[in-house]
Amino acid sequence: MAAGYTSPTARRRRLGVELRLLREKAGLTGEEAAARMSWSGSKLSRIERGQVSSNSDDIRDLLELYGVTDPSIRQALILLARESRRRGWWHVYGDVIPERFDVYLGLEPEACTLRFYHGQLVPGLLQTREYALSLLETHPVPVEPHEISRRLELRMRRQQILAREDPPHVWAVLDEAVVHRVIGGPAVMADQLRHLIRMSELPHITVQVLPFGRGAHPGLDGAFNILEFSEPEVYAPRLVHTENLTGSLYIEKAKEVRVYSTAFEHLRAAALHPNETRALLAEQEERMRSLAESAPED
DSSP, X not given: OOTTOOSHHHHHHHHHHHHHHHHHHTTOOHHHHHHHTTOOHHHHHHHHTTOXXXXXXXXXXXXXXXXXXXXXXXXXXXXXXXXXXXXXXXXGGTTTSOTTHHHHHHHGGGOSEEEEEESSSOOGGGOOHHHHHHHHTTOSSOOOHHHHHHHHHHHHHHGGGGGSSSOOEEEEEEEHHHHHSOOSOHHHHHHHHHHHHHHHTSTTEEEEEEOGGGOSOXXXXXXXXXXXXXXXXXXXXXXXXXXXXXXXXXXXXXXXXXXXXXHHHHHHHHSOOHHHHHHHHHHHHHHHHHHHHHSOOO
């Protein structure tokens, strides 16, 4: 039952779904089951939503409560609980991961589609090393050089999902400001623009630029990511992630997710065609190359 779920986050969610189904089959509400276990209702809810790990003893007690006697089911769920407690590859970067971003690191590899709208910066999965380094060095809270290096390693390692055999489909809509904002100097920016062009030529990556001339649009309130999953019984079919300077926010309520999904469709429709986008990126790259070449040497 644990096969096919590569991250602890995915295993926790799978386990939570199975436990919820068994509880419902036993004819118990969440409140009734929690009371029988002498737990708070929030503890059981977090387990069923895959928000926390569970130890083997708790799972055994729940299975007893739900009357589950089939040894194969018991063994599979206890194994899933153990696997869900294993740390993801990103744990070694725990000292530099922003608050709650570890959740996103577990969800990102499980998504079949990633939709990004960014109004100021290139999304992390599409950044070059030098562009990312320039951003990390401008964080408002001073950090030591070794911390910046570790954050950079983490960002670059995330990008490995784009080169795996079954990569997610990435669809990025970028405000034109992203193209014109010179991060790291003209040479760094030129390389970043060239990287965007190369990435956009891959079959699983679509990049569109939303021109200034389109005027007001639904993305003016800020950047957001939409993660879509192929197994809605494990995850909400879609989940929205937003970031700020101090942490992350996750939106799973269907009604709210639909607002973001609709906004993305409007942004996608208003943006330049991918071919037109590549032409704009190439034009801006050439401009950045010229600026880099004409810049006085130190």
